[in-house]
Amino acid sequence: MPQVAATASIRDFWGTIGARTGVIRRNYKVAPGLYAAGSPGPQSPVLVTANYKLSFDALRLSLAGIDAWLLVVDTRGINVWCAAGKGSFSTSEVLHSVHHSRLKEVVSHRQLILPQLAATGVAAQAVRKGCGCAVRFGPVRAADLPAFLRNSMQCDESMREVTFSLRERAVLIPVELFLLAKPLLAAIVLVLILSGIGPAIFSPAAALNRGLILLAATGLGIIGGAVLAPLLLPWLPGRQFWCKGLVSGAPCALSAWLLFAPQLGLPEQLALVLWTETVSSYLAMNFTGSTPFTSPSGVEFEMRRGLPAQLAAACLTLALWLAGPFI
């Protein structure tokens, strides 16, 4: 039986950095199966979790001084809530883990403690029917597990509610930025080519000069949508994220205009402001996927409004930017 430590090692530290920045996020897994925390016996509680290493770590690091069994379900390296939402943390996967780990030969009781957020994918009544184990949904956050176990497996209301504090929002920013690396690379090439087009057919000097200005505006738009929008989320006016992105993008667009207006004609100034706002609005809309309160119906509702607006603004930007050198 593999034994887990309740303390983090240097390797865990670097692994967390790697996952949080996005570098190894898609492949940060632990082997599914049964693990021991402390020195558990046949009466010890069984805590079920996903096989994303950050989920597994959150669980084991909360268990200092607690004897428990950890049953790690194969969720393809995805965290508890996302896996439950997308079907890999499911009733059948839990049943499979219970059988495959031969849990019933290890413990004498028939109870599983699942993270509350797994309830999206796991039906308690179906688990009981499938393997005879009663499911108890524990707290949302692993950090509350010791209190839950001490308190004869009862949760306070606060342990059952998701939160989205400044800190919880801030840790998401690196991944948001990392995911932009590939589209950004394509954007750099495209922007440099488009910016060189002018009366002289193609001017490398203009490509570099105007290109860098548009790329700077893109960068400012990214700050607006992928940094400021997450940080300022509860204070940005409006409900729809694409509108919130317009607000958080406003100071960025203003900065772009103040920085570069003296070098540009009026159409290009307009393009610059429009583009910064478009990038910010689009990225803020994408941030819906990282929050714990946006409903799919709502996201679809706002995308039907935001996406056409962003597309129109992008086309207008393109037209103005291309027209600039000819006016």
Place this chain on the structure above:
Amino acid sequence: MHDYRYIDGVVTLEVDRLRCVACGNCVVVCPHRILSLTAEGLEVSDRDLCMECGACARNCPVEAITVSPGVGCAVAIMTAWINRLVGRKVLSGCC
């Protein structure tokens, strides 16, 4: 969490009180704490706070709750749109 409100009047959550057996499973699993059992039966206190995660419906033994569940993520929805457009079935997302 009450700093956050998303778009009003779009959520698909429906409760059928006649079917409900008041087991309380849904009350336990709701991550936004909008469900409660009262003398009149299952109560939804603030419907617009529902994020359609589907945990309540999944854990209802008598199918008294319906919600069209999904992931509230623009990228996932866009991917689904594109997939439908090109007739692809593989879902690849960011998480």
